[in-house]
Amino acid sequence: MPSVRRVSHEFLERQGLTTVFGNPGSNELPFLAELPDSFRYVLGLHEGAVVGMADGFAQATGRAVLVNLHAASGSGNAMGALTNAVASRTPLVILAGQQLRSAVGLEANLANVDAPALMKPLVGWAAEPACAEDVPRALAQAVFEARLQQRPTYLSVPYDDWAADCEDNALAVLDRNVQRASLPSGEQGRRLVEDVTSARRPALVLGGDIDSAGLFHDAVRLAERLGGPVWAAPSLFRLPFPNRHPLFRGVLPAGIAPVSEAFEGHDLVLVLGAPVFRYHEHLPGPYLPRGTRLVQVTDDASAAARAPMGEALVADPGAVIDLLMKVLDAPAAAEAAYRPVPEPQTADGPAMHPEEVFAALRDTLPEDTAYVVESTSTNSSWWRQMDLRRPGSYYFPAAGGLGFGLPGSVGVAMAQPGRPTVGVIGDGSANYGITALWTAAQQQVPLTVVLLRNGTYGALRWFGDLLGVPDAPGLDIPGLDLTRVAEGYGVPSRQVNGAEELRAVLAERPDGPRLIQVDTALTTPS
Known part of the structure; x- marks a missing residue:
């Protein structure tokens, strides 16, 4: 029978997770044994740098990435960098080593007692398999959860599990495929179209998820159909719109009062691919001006649930853009005149501005x-x-x-x-x-x-x-x-x-x- 390690390696290979960012400790070595030639191991000298590199790699490729970390100490070193990956909704699959099973309860050196709890509530899913035979299935769940939630996941595996034999049923995981689709229903789509087309002065707010999902150019086309101002959501981590486009008004300030002031005079604010909102500076005031409605469209159910105001539709922003493009009139054929760049300021003294x-x-x-x-x-x-x-x-x-x-x-x-x-x-x-x-x-x-x-x-x-x-x-x-x-x-x-x-x-x-x-x-x- 094949080993847990062999089945796990083959599953990761079939799923395309063959670039591994890591900083290994002793508990991780058994997983790395007999690593197939198709894998590339990228060594970082500190776990924070490892997660940061994996975060950038995953964002740029648009794919889930495997991260290999040490037990409690190594995973703890990575948690600061992990906060960024969580906020950018990066699908990292963090695979951490654990002491052998018989040593965990003894709290032997390098044991990670209650390993899943260490990474919560940062990660979207965390586990340690109850037995060695469950490792391939749990690894598959970690991969699929990361993709479905668009959030890092964490799996702790005792190092003696990797050499254990798998039962034949474990091979079924190799052919698994899990996908997600999220389209608005007919009634939801009708109401959204009515909201947008009946607005007298609509405004558009775009989040980093628009760029992450490959919707940058689609967002430009939608904005030009709407003809209203476009802002980027506060605390921006990806740019979802050309910053010198004539419709672009910049990044919203990260305070309640100035965000509300920006929306003055607009009867509808349509937010695509962003939380509502990630404030930073404590500048209190009303969430929205009087007479302004806000409609949020996001595929992040948690972001929709925690918003303090407005209506939310949990759906694929790309599908919503397609829907709106079908009903909005095309603009007159004219190329947008991008705003010129001002002359750069200079500084007194030898330092450059x-x-x-x-x-x-x-x-x-x-x-x-x-x-x-x-x-x-x-x-x-x-x-x-x-x-x-x-x-x-x-x-x-x-x-x-x-x-x-x-x-x-x-x-x-x-x-x-x-x-x-x-x-x-x-x-x-x-x-x-x-x-x-x-x-x-x-x-x-x-x-x-x-x-x-x-x-x-x-x-x-x-x-x-x-x-x-x-x-x-x-x-x-x-x-x-x-x-x-x-x-x-x-x-x-x-x-x-x-x-x-x-x-x-x-x-x-x-x-x-x-x-x-x-x-x-x-x-x-x-």
């Missing part, structure tokens, strides 16, 4: 460049200067957890080596995922990291002013030279001074990773 950096990126790099951004204090400068018109152009830590940027950019670049990828990373956030540079060097990932060094946690300084805490300690980080750190990990690096030198360096096209460090003036997110 972030707008100068972003203008250089925009002017020098190809239009299809994918940007992974983790520099919160430069947010307003970013949106003033960038012109992003392609799907998959923008990635941001979905839960705001630092440490996604560098690993995420490695994962995105690995997923699409034919598309330029740039990580725009602040010097503060870089240190949370710095070990990803080693993986980039080992894999020879075609990645450019633009490291913005301002010597402080700029976003925290802005928040300190917002909260009335101007004297908080621990906000400055002087003395960092990330070029030397990157060189130590095997990534060629250089310090760049001035806009012209930056443009010249960006124009180079190296085959592998590189890091460009630029000193920038302190700016605020808004």
Whole structure:
């Protein structure tokens, strides 16, 4: 009879989960034994970086990805990065090792007591099989749950299970296929169409799920049919709409009052592919202006259930877009005139203004460049200067957890080596995922990291002013030279001074990773 390990490997191979991001411990080695040649194991030097790389890879490919972690300590190290994957609805399948079964109850060293509870409530599903024979079925459930829920799952497997024999019934899992479809009923569709077509001043709010689901261009066509303003939902992790399109009004501020103010004068707000809403700043007020209705369409049932206002339809946003396109009149045949980009601001002194950096990126790099951004204090400068018109152009830590940027950019670049990828990373956030540079060097990932060094946690300084805490300690980080750190990990690096030198360096096209460090003036997110 085949072993649990052999059946599990074959199942993962049939499901296409052959790229494994991991940092193994002793409990994981038995699973990795006899790994087929079709598998690729991508080693990360810290579990947070491992999950960040897998998150970026899964988002860029649109597929579930296998993550291999150690028991309690390794899984615990990954939980900060896991918050971003949960918020971006990334289907990660986390497979963790466990002590052998007879040692778990003894709480032997490296045992993960009550392993599923460790990862809850972050993951959508977590389990440890009751017996070795159930491991292949449980692994299949972990994969299917991740795909169906669009959320990470977690499976803990005692390491002596992998060598156990499977019963013949276990082979049935190899041919399984689970799919999901979610179309509005006839009555639901009729009501939605009536709501939209009868609105006098409709507004559209798009979430990151629109880009994740490949609906970027469809959303543009729908917006042009509606003819009203378009916002991106607050706390944006993917860009669902071209940011210089004449209908685009920007990213909604992450506060209750300013969101309500943005909707003034609109009788209907149609929200597609976003929670309602992921607020951040405590700016209280009414959820909606008087006379404004909100209708949310999402395939995330949890997001629909927890919204504090409005109506919700749990359905595939793509199907709803198709439905609305059939009933809305086509606009006059005219190409949208994209808004021009303003001249970048400059800074006093030797440091560059972030707008100068972003203008250089925009002017020098190809239009299809994918940007992974983790520099919160430069947010307003970013949106003033960038012109992003392609799907998959923008990635941001979905839960705001630092440490996604560098690993995420490695994962995105690995997923699409034919598309330029740039990580725009602040010097503060870089240190949370710095070990990803080693993986980039080992894999020879075609990645450019633009490291913005301002010597402080700029976003925290802005928040300190917002909260009335101007004297908080621990906000400055002087003395960092990330070029030397990157060189130590095997990534060629250089310090760049001035806009012209930056443009010249960006124009180079190296085959592998590189890091460009630029000193920038302190700016605020808004």
